[in-house]
Amino acid sequence: MDSNSKKIGIGMTSARTRQRLIDRLIKQGIINKRVLDVIEKVPRHSFVDEALSSRAYEDTALPIGFGQTISQPYIVALMTELLVSLLPESGKFNRLLEIGTGCGYQAAILSSFANEVFSIERIKPLFHKSRQNLLKAGIKNVSLRLADGNLGWNNKSPFQGIIVAAAPLKIPKDLLMQLDDGGRIIAPIGDEKDQVLVCISRKGNNFDSESICPVKFVPLIQEI
């Protein structure tokens, strides 16, 4: 048992609790074995506030401060699966980009599927907190940046996959331009009342968009 699980009480973060989450994800339709394995392994409880760690393996979004939330595990699993299904068995992406690091949990999940993950956050305390969380989890291939995610991370592009963890009204043009040929952007699009998760696939200069399901994300802030 790690010291964190001692602090919050036996069972909260146990193998059985995590297995229950995995069983629920399978019931909801997540089929990629690699994605399920990584979600089982990454300690979600150490990415949230200690007071909330007993709820870390419930399939629910949780507050991470500054009006932001860590996404529900099912949505993290679904977005990751939509990317990972592009990979050959046991293959890895070279570079992935995430917009909206938050507490760093989604970046931690992505780090298993890429040589390098780049993630951008605009709120300074979350940027620092996510760095600590990733270090604590022993993850070394995630680079973080405090900036406006609408602009992407041009000098690290192209990315084989981009996950947007906050909802824009439409996909920022810079992100489309920084996507590799054959790559995908997984993003919520819409306002607070009406949002849908989309999967955008790039073939040359064509971008095909497929709607996946209704979702509810915090807005992607437009800097002025």
Ligand code: SAH
């Ligand atoms: N993926 C995160 C959850 C992110 S919540 C996790 O696993 O915890 C969405 C995040 O997007 C918030 O932290 C918010 O501050 C950030 N965000 C919103 N607009 C942004 C922008 N324009 N640039 C960068 N980050 C942004």
